[in-house]
Amino acid sequence: MKAGVLRRAGEPLHVEDVHLTAPGDGMVRVRIAASGVCHSDLSVQNGAIPQVTPAVLGHEGAGVVVEVGPRVTSLTTGDHVVVSWLAPCRICQFCLGGRVELCEHGIDHAFAEPYGTVNGEPVSCAFGAGTFAEETVVPEAAAVQIDSDFSLERAALIGCAVVTGVGAVVNTADVSPGETAAIVGCGGVGLAAVQGARLSGAALIIAVDRVAAKLEMAVANGATHTVDASLCDPVAAVRELTGGRGADHAIEVVGLSTTIAQTYGMTRRGGTVTVVGAGAFDDQVSIPALSVMVDAKRIQGCVYGGADPARDIPRMVDLSKVGALDLDLLITTRIRIEDVNDAFRAMLAGEVARSLIVFSDPLEEESHV
Ligand SMILES: [Zn+2]
Ligand SMILES: [Zn+2]
Known part of the structure; x- marks a missing residue:
């Protein structure tokens, strides 16, 4: 074969x-x-x-x-x-x-x-x-x-991108209705995270990327605001959009020390920083030590969307069937x-x-x- x-x-x-x-x-x-x-x-x-x-x-x-x-x-x-x-x-x-x-x-x-x-x-x-x-x-x-009447082409994306991106928001960050969420990196997993934020009822969904076309895709997937990090400081931009506080939840889907540090910076005090992006072994993240204590943010890694495949994959199929997730937007x-x-x-x-x-x-x- x-x-x-x-x-x-x-x-x-x-x-x-x-x-x-x-x-x-x-x-x-x-x-x-x-x-x-x-x-x-x-x-x-x-x-x-x-x-x-x-x-x-x-x-x-x-x-x-x-x-x-x-x-x-x-x-x-x-x-x-x-x-x-x-x-x-x-x-x-x-x-x-x-x-x-x-x-x-x-x-x-x-x-x-x-x-x-x-x-x-x-x-x-x-x-x-x-x-x-x-x-x-x-x-x-x-x-x-999964159900045999569900499109296998759409189902394919559930295996990694959808479970990882949606799961990061729903399982790991645990976004509640009305909260604010920033998603840093709008590839397939990031866009699934944007859909996850919409699914969670986030009031403000801020998509951050350096490519204008991906920010357009993010809007189609449910982002309410976009930040083009090639044109401005994304930390300042997200803070400005959130009354100076920073986002309740920020999710990093790039896997670079610089974007992880930015994601930390754009999270409000006491908020959650969820790192989904796969970085390199020798890439060290630098965060101000005093802020780790004073700002009491929760920094958490997230593997495979914190999911149980047997529980979450059929769940993603069900959400797609009722239109709560739109997998076609990711293809x-x-x-x-x-x-x-x-x-x-x-x-x-x-x-x-x-x-x-x-x-x-x-x-x-x-x-x-
Ligand atoms: Zn993957
Ligand atoms: Zn085991």
């Missing part, structure tokens, strides 16, 4: 013929209908996130279960699923404590574990998802069943797997919220088998 393979960090992906290992104990094979191209894929491609190569990239997809391995109990052939890059074990201290997103074993199957071959060589899959491919093999816990363009490198370029240029790689309709293909 066709897959987008990273041969070596820093090189473009190659579309190659990958042979998957048959699903083992507790594993399922999923025919992928569509996969979003997330910034973390780019981070694996350029080496910022370490990855054993060769590897199939992609971690935000949806499709149909076509084969189940031994001891799979919750899924059967034909089930529609969203692929989650986290496969919670349900028995570790974090899972038992309700912090499923921190599961000690949630990515044991990712990054290094071989799951097939390419040209006879073992191939692993980034994030344990491998959704830049016509098919993937994932643990049962990483394939979350800028539909492409084929062969154009994945151009999707990385478009992402770096700030041209897209999400490029969606669409594979052949899995149901249509199934009927031909």
Whole structure:
């Protein structure tokens, strides 16, 4: 089957013929209908996130279960699923404590574990998802069943961008109706966070970015105000929009020390600073030490939207069905797997919220088998 393979960090992906290992104990094979191209894929491609190569990239997809391995109990052939890059074990201290997103074993199957071959060589899959491919093999816990009448193309984005962005606002920041929220960075995850803020009833939703086109997208997604950080000091601008106090909640979706410090600066005393962006290991954030005590802000990291995939993925589907989330607004363009490198370029240029790689309709293909 066709897959987008990273041969070596820093090189473009190659579309190659990958042979998957048959699903083992507790594993399922999923025919992928569509996969979003997330910034973390780019981070694996350029080496910022370490990855054993060769590897199939992609971690935000949806499709149909076509084969189940031994001891799979919750899924059967034909089930529609969203692929989650986290496969919670349900028995570790974090899972038992309700912090499923921190599961000690949630990515044991990712990054290094071989799951097939390419040209006879073992191939692993980034994030344990491998959704830049016509098919993937994932643990049962990483394939979350959704209603079969829901569009698989829209569902693909739920796997990472939507759960992460909406979850950061709803689960981690816990925005209440009438509060103010600033979202720093308006890529796919940031725009999902804007929708999350709208969903939470935030009175003021301030979108911050350096690209005018993304700020326009933010308004379409529900932002009430925009700040172009390429033209002004975003901290001063957000303070001005919030009566000089700063936002009740500020959410960083970029992953740079400078934007994290700005996000801290634009948060009011006692407010929450939620960091969603994936930064680099050697990038140190600098915050005035006195302010940490005096201003009593809560700085919190947020992995995978603080979500439990089994709880939150079907919830995002339900919210989309009633129009409370609009996933179409997050899909800028539909492409084929062969154009994945151009999707990385478009992402770096700030041209897209999400490029969606669409594979052949899995149901249509199934009927031909
Ligand atoms: Zn992602
Ligand atoms: Zn666990």
